[in-house]
Amino acid sequence: MNRKNRILLCSDLDRTVLPNGKEEESPPARPLLRKIAKQLILAYVSGRDRHLLSDAISEYAIPVPDFAIGDVGTSIYTVREKASGPVFEKWEEWEKRIAGDWKGMDYRAVSEFLKDLKEIRLQAPESQNTYKLSYFSEQISIFSDPGPAETRCRTAAELIKEIDQRLADQGVKANIIWSVDDMKGVGLLDIIPEKATKFHAVNFLKEKLGIEEKKVVYAGDSGNDLPALTGGLQAVLVKNAAEEVRQMALAEVKRKGNKEKLYPARGNFFGMNGNYAAGVLEGLCHFLPETETWMKSGLQEIENEG
Ligand SMILES: [Mg+2]
Numbered sequence: 001m002n003r004k005n006r007i008l009l010c011s012d013l014d015r016t017v018l019p020n021g022k023e024e025e026s027p028p029a030r031p032l033l034r035k036i037a038k039q040l041i042l043a044y045v046s047g048r049d050r051h052l053l054s055d056a057i058s059e060y061a062i063p064v065p066d067f068a069i070g071d072v073g074t075s076i077y078t079v080r081e082k083a084s085g086p087v088f089e090k091w092e093e094w095e096k097r098i099a100g101d102w103k104g105m106d107y108r109a110v111s112e113f114l115k116d117l118k119e120i121r122l123q124a125p126e127s128q129n130t131y132k133l134s135y136f137s138e139q140i141s142i143f144s145d146p147g148p149a150e151t152r153c154r155t156a157a158e159l160i161k162e163i164d165q166r167l168a169d170q171g172v173k174a175n176i177i178w179s180v181d182d183m184k185g186v187g188l189l190d191i192i193p194e195k196a197t198k199f200h201a202v203n204f205l206k207e208k209l210g211i212e213e214k215k216v217v218y219a220g221d222s223g224n225d226l227p228a229l230t231g232g233l234q235a236v237l238v239k240n241a242a243e244e245v246r247q248m249a250l251a252e253v254k255r256k257g258n259k260e261k262l263y264p265a266r267g268n269f270f271g272m273n274g275n276y277a278a279g280v281l282e283g284l285c286h287f288l289p290e291t292e293t294w295m296k297s298g299l300q301e302i303e304n305e306g
Pocket residue numbers: 012013014015016220221222
């Protein structure tokens with residue numbers, strides 16, 4: 001991890017470097033990511049826990065990262081590559097820092113305040129973590145179309161407002177994050193400490209590593225990436241991101257005056273389509289043009305190996 005370039009690439013996994021969405025992946029995208037990863041400091045930033053992070057690395061043959069931020073920003077790990085597979089060492093310091101927002105309560109204690117809400121259903125125990133409380137919502141229509149007045153269920157905004165109020169009444173400072181799993185057609189609701197989003201965790205990592213802000217690039221595609229995509233980091237939205245997310249992200253950076261910090265991948269980057277890893281690399285090159293020579297030589301190597 002003694003890389004002289006001191007570039008930190010932070011990327012979401014599902015549907016960002018992992019091609020597990022509906023769009024096509026350009027064949028050289030992941031092989032090129034594997035080449036480029038050797039030149040920089042790589043961190044995955046995911047809703048996945050440590051075990052599912054590990055599964056993704058082997059299943060999709062993506063590079064073993066130097067760091068992993070899991071559970072939507074509530075855990076940070078140093079990752080070491082061993083013959084038996086990646087080993088994850090948790091940063092206790094990060095957990096201590098975010099615990100105060102929940103007054104030391106864990107996800108079980110916090111879920112007690114919400115147990116009578118009908119629109120949401122607890123995810124399986126393995127999807128919960130000390131400071132991450134996760135629900136499913138089948139009524140994903142509440143995101144966009146609440147339906148006719150007589151059968152109308154609450155909108156997401158109204159539901160979030162109530163959850164927010166209930167938690168505030170208990171002195172729990174939380175961040176409530178909606179995402180939609182398009183493939184499964186289900187809404188995902190994550191409740192995490194206020195200062196434990198992917199954005200906060202990336203900033204903590206960047207500060208601990210002492211990396212300059214202009215050498216950090218974040219890549220993502222969905223709702224739980226919005227704080228990191230729009231918070232002022234150099235960020236890339238992969239081309240396969242849902243149109244709704246794209247609109248929200250663009251509106252938010254405009255509002256905050258961060259427009260030039262968000263790069264929506266366009267495709268046509270060394271012949272690749274801008275989806276998934278291709279979009280990540282395109283965005284990296286947009287913000288840090290010095291990486292272009294790595295891209296060229298990486299592609300050349302892939303062609304020679306091919
Ligand atoms: Mg994603």
